[in-house]
Every structure is written in structure tokens, then in C-alpha cells.
Amino acid sequence: MKKVAIIGVGITPFGELWDDSFREIGIKAGFEALHDANISSDDIDAIYVGNMSAGRFIDQEHIGALIADYAGLAHNNIPSTRVEAGGASGALAVRQAYFSIASGMNEIVVVGGAEKMTDIGDVEVNDIQSSAADQEWETVFGATYPSLFALMARRHMHEYGTTREQLSSVAAKNHRHGSLNPKAQFRREIKPEAISRSPVVSDPLRMLDCAPISDGAAAVIMCDMGIAKKYSEHPVEVIASAQASDTLALNQRKSITEMLATKIAGKKAMEMAGIGPADIDLAEVHDNFTISEIMAVEDLGFFPKGEGAKATLDGKTTIGGDIPINTSGGLKARGDPIGATGVAQIVEIVEQLRGKADKRQIKDAKIGLAHSVGGTGSSAIVHILGVGQ
Amino acid sequence: MTKTPRFWRENKNRYNLIGVKCGSCNAVYFPSRIICPDCGRKSMGKMDKFKFSGRGTVYSNTVVHEAHEQYEMQKPYAIALIELEEGARVLGQIVDCEPYEVQIGMKVKSTFRKLGQDGKSGTIYYGYKFVRERE
Secondary structure: OOOEEEEEEEEOOOEOOOOOOHHHHHHHHHHHHHHHHOOOHHHOOEEEEEOOOHHHHOOOOOHHHHHHHHOOOHHHOOOEEEEOEOEOHHHHHHHHHHHHHHOOOOOEEEEEEEEEOOOOOHHHHHHHHHHHOOOOOOHHHOOOHHHHHHHHHHHHHHHHOOOHHHHHHHHHHHHHHHOOOOOOOOOOOOOHHHHHHOOEEEEOEEHHHEOOOOEEEEEEEEEEHHHHHHHOOOOEEEEEEEEEEOOOOHHHOOOOOOOHHHHHHHHHHHHHHOOOHHHOOEEEOOOOEHHHHHHHHHHOOOOOOOOHHHHHHOOOOOOOOOOOEOOOOHHHHOOOOHHHHHHHHHHHHHHHHOOOOHHHOOOOOOEEEEEEEEOOOOEEEEEEEEOOO | OOOHHHHHOOHHHHHHOEEEEEOOOOOEEOOOOOOEOOOEHHHOOOEEEEEOOOEEEEEEEEEEOOOOHHHHHHOOEEEEEEEEOOOOEEEEEEEOOOHHHOOOOOEEEEEEEEEEEOOOOOOEEEEEEEEEOOO
16 A cells, blocks of 8 residues: 655635635635645546535536536546545545555545535525434424434433533634634634633534534645655645444434544544544544534543533643644634535645644644544545644 | 424324334344344345334433524423333433432333424424333
């Protein structure tokens, strides 16, 4: 198996990008990444695009061909593949590119992730988001996407004594990080009390526990490590890629206070990298709701089960803490254009490992982890990146 | 967009809480599955219909304040994961009580109710909801 490197990254601002179309944001991120990697379109062997639901958000399917076309690559006839795994779509696109390079089939691959969510109204967006859950046995009974995470939060509170104040500390921390990220959707700090007082969406989760609706795109250029030095002085290596599945519906799981898919993907990835949680300098985790980040930092092994919430309130996951989590602002503050999210996490880790994360920089960061979740934990994907291995 | 066929084919199961019991390990599942996740191939052809009593306890609960369009009129409403007495868990609404009355451990039983409909003049869907079981 060949070693795989990342030699370029690009990302659009995340937010309500009403002036830009889906194709425009996809291409902007892609070109920024190509420029960063100092390669031309002739060098590209393949494209993978992470996108959850363009068919419903913008009435457009066949996103693979669309992106290749508008990137000016249709004349090169480069194969382009769209990948979907709910909220983990972007991460899955990265993983497909990883396979294609590790196998030796491709040398240089572009991975894009994009979603355009604000071309339609909020009500429809909520409906589409919930389609990553079980439409026949969950949403049909009136369950919304946030309500499923609220069920997990309520049970986590019941079993481990997790508090409202601790949930709010997750969002407050991610907003603080987001305030340092020029590409973030929310670049303003929010007081924990304001989070605890925001309108109830699905009790106990409130509006400021939830990631926003966002437009945005991100891209990375991946290549065979053997040729990476030709393009980049300090290529970042993908030292592990792992994925796991779980039941589609929440009622089928033995435990709803953990995401078993995250535990398994995290464990596999760390085994592949030959490291443990203590070796990781920073992580981007899937905080689509505050409770999701609490479960993620426990399931990935950064904290024992039931102690993730307290650790967050104690400041252990902030920039400068023991294990900085979501230095980009996470899904909560950077924004969550679904298909772009998993790729945006990789962009943040690469910038950190290059030492180019500016005010968010984690000193001497050498190993970073990215964790993406589809649905309520039905898919989980973990990548570990490193420099100076 | 009408979803009638997709709903109709599950009517019997949603009306009566019918799932399956694995003939190999006796585990019960709701909704029905063709294969037992624990027994795999051994369970093929042995997944027999199984009717749940509808009695159970609340495993976790929430009160929905931001609802999908067709449930707008009902909000705020209680949604819960219910652990049925036979073992499987099921998601459903809890009705006929204040939504904030619902608590983990509360005893409930299933009841037959209208779930929703396709637009103003479309097909009406029915199925289970749960009510508090008073001791």
C-alpha cells in the first residue's frame, strides 16, 4: 500500500452565501487547493466529491460530472465520483481518494466537499437533514433530527449527570475558536448563559446547541507520498483512515450515550497509526449538536465515558488545553454545509500541522485527528494526519 | 409528494406493533428484519411475526418545539424511546398528557392514533402512539 499525502487545501467562507451558486463555491475551494498544491489541472487523475443532498437542496443530481465540468476538467475527461454518507459525506470522499492513491490506481486526486443549503427555506432544510435518520421508523412519528440527539442528551444526563451548563460550555468554546477563524460562519463569542437561555428546539437541546444551516465548500489535494515532495516542502501524511457503521435508527442501538461506530472507527484508526489518544495534539470532531461533541471526545478515548462534559467545562478541550477540540470553531461556529464539513475538518488539521493556523495555532502540533458522523451515528469516519513521521 | 405506497405496505405493522422473533436465538425486533443481526444466516426463514403487547417504559424522552411542517399544529409534543416489556425499543409520541410530564422510567402503553396525512386532502396515516399507564 502506498503512503498518501495532502499537498494542498482550499476552503470558502462558510455561511449564507446568497450571491454564490453551488457550482461557484465548489470551484472556488477547488482552485484554492490546486493553487496551494502548485499543480495544474493536467496533473489530476481523479475527483471525489462529498455531497449529501444536492438533489433536494438545489434540485441537481449528477454532482460529480457538474463539478468536473465547471472546474474546467471536462475536456480532460477526468473521472469524477460523488460520495454520500449523510453528515460524513465529505470524510467519505477523502477516504475514497485515500483508497485510490494507496492502491496505486491514482497518483494525484482532488477531493471536494460542498453543500448549498440556503437556496430553500428552513422548514425544508430540517426535513432534508432528518433524511439521514430513519424516515420510515423515526421521522414518520414526528421525530426531528435534533429530537434524536435530544434523546441521546437526555439519557446522557440521566446516566452521567451531564448538565445544561456543561452542554453550553461546548458551544461557547467552539464560538470562541470560531471567532479566531476568518472563514467561520460565526466569528463572535457567545456567553454560556445566552446559550442556556436560547429558544428550545427539542428539550434539552436549544438553538445554540445546534450547528447552523450553511453554504460552503472545501477541497484538498491528495497524492502519492512518493511524489509529494515535488509539490510541497512539508507534505502532511494521512497516517490512518477508518470507517464503521451502526444501525440507521436510534431505537435499534444497545446504548444511546455512545456512538459505537465512532468508538470502532477511532480505535481502528489509532491502531493503524500505531498511536493512542494521548499522542494526538488536536482533533476536529463532529459537533452537529453540543451533546455530539461530548460523546465524541469520550468515544474517541480522550476522556473516560461520562467525563467528556466536565472536561469541556473545565477547559481541557479549548485552545491551550490538554486536547484542543474543534480549533476551527467546529460545525457549531465554522458552519456545517453538510457535504463540505468532513473536508473542512481535514483543511483545519492540515493548516494546524503546517503551523499556519494563525491565532488558532496549537504549538508544535504534529498529529491531528478528524472525526465525521453520518446520521445519529450510523456512519463514523476517522482520519489521522501527521507531519514529521 | 404522496408517500402512500411506502406507508401503506407497513400499515399492518404500524397498526398492531408487529415485529419479528428470531427462531434461532429468540431475540425480538421491531420493526421487522429479514435477518437476525446476531444469528445471521442461521436465522434465514426463521424470523417469525411477533406481536408486541405495547406496554413498556420510557428509556429517553424529549419535547419537540421546532417541528416538521406537518406536525406544526401539535407542538410542543413529547417524543420518547420506549423499551417494550418484551425487550425491543421503539420510538413514538407520548400523548394525552403534558409533554413535560414524561420522564425516564415512566410506564406507557401503545394506542392507535392518526399520525399524519398527505397535504390537505391526501391519505391519512395511522399508527401507534403511547399514553401514560396509570397505576
